[in-house]
Amino acid sequence: QIMLTQQAESLWISPGERVSITCRASQSLLYTDGKHYLSWYQQRPGQTTKALIYHASVRTDGVPTRFIGSGSGTEFTLSIEHVQPEDFAIYYCLQTLKSPYTFGAGTKLELK
Amino acid sequence: QVQLKESGPGLVQPSQTLSLTCTVSGFSLTSNSVHWVRQPPGKGLEWMGGIWGDGSTDYNSALKSRLSISRDTSKSQVFLKMNSLQTDDTAIYFCTLHLILWGQGVMVTVSS
Numbered sequence: 069q070i071m072l073t074q075q076a077e078s079l080w081i082s083p084g085e086r087v088s089i090t091c092r093a094s095q096s097l098l099y100t101d102g103k104h105y106l107s108w109y110q111q112r113p114g115q116t117t118k119a120l121i122y123h124a125s126v127r128t129d130g131v132p133t134r135f136i137g138s139g140s141g142t143e144f145t146l147s148i149e150h151v152q153p154e155d156f157a158i159y160y161c162l163q164t165l166k167s168p169y170t171f172g173a174g175t176k177l178e179l180k
Numbered sequence: 181q182v183q184l185k186e187s188g189p190g191l192v193q194p195s196q197t198l199s200l201t202c203t204v205s206g207f208s209l210t211s212n213s214v215h216w217v218r219q220p221p222g223k224g225l226e227w228m229g230g231i232w233g234d235g236s237t238d239y240n241s242a243l244k245s246r247l248s249i250s251r252d253t254s255k256s257q258v259f260l261k262m263n264s265l266q267t268d269d270t271a272i273y274f275c276t277l278h279l280i281l282w283g284q285g286v287m288v289t290v291s292s
Contacts, residue, residue, distance in 0.1 A: 069241070107279065109225075116282045116283065116284055116285075117225075117274065117276070117282040118282075119279065119280045119281070119282075122280070128280060160224065160225055162225075162227075162279065164279065167238050167240075167241075168227060168239075168240040168241055168242070169215075169227040169240075169279075170227065171224055171225040171226065171227065172224075173224050174224050174225075
């Protein structure tokens with residue numbers, strides 16, 4: 069199965085800063101349709117899990133433009149510009165290229 | 181408005197079978213996929229399996245021998261059944277539309 073590695077378990081930042089969360093796949097997530105099957109999710113206590121990004125760089129409806137997905141092949145990044153108080157949460161990447169779909173272990177954004 | 185709501189027993193005895201229901205609204209099961217994802221307390225996310233619009237299913241190979249996903253389109257419900265439960269099956273169980281829109285989840289504890 070495809071393994072996803074989110075090396076940082078936690079990242080400490082201050083509101084207003086920019087942060088990048090990385091996700092590395094054990095094989096390329098590029099499909100023959102030219103799209104990368106990598107998504108990003110946010111989990112906050114008491115809230116439903118929120119899909120932020122799909123196909124590596126496409127924001128889902130309603131997601132603020134400060135959330136930016138990038139990357140290709142096996143290396144992907146979720147960047148958050150001007151971090152807001154509500155962005156302190158846990159972020160997961162997910163690959164849906166091959167079954168079984170697999171998640172990264174998660175990166176927790178913490179207040180510095 | 182698209183909604184998904186999980187329901188089921190909060191407590192299951194070891195070796196017994198778990199039965200969960202995901203009741204959906206705002207979309208058709210015959211045109212969309214619904215997946216089950218679980219999360220042990222304080223841990224990460226695990227994709228369990230999904231059922232596609234044409235009724236086909238796919239399961240995580242780690243759970244395949246114990247897991248069944250089905251649906252009743254007339255009732256807008258998707259079902260999860262997993263047998264031979266053990267304590268490490270204790271988790272929050274989520275259903276999700278296309279892995280984009282998620283339910284709140286239902287906590288299931290496996291204990292005698």
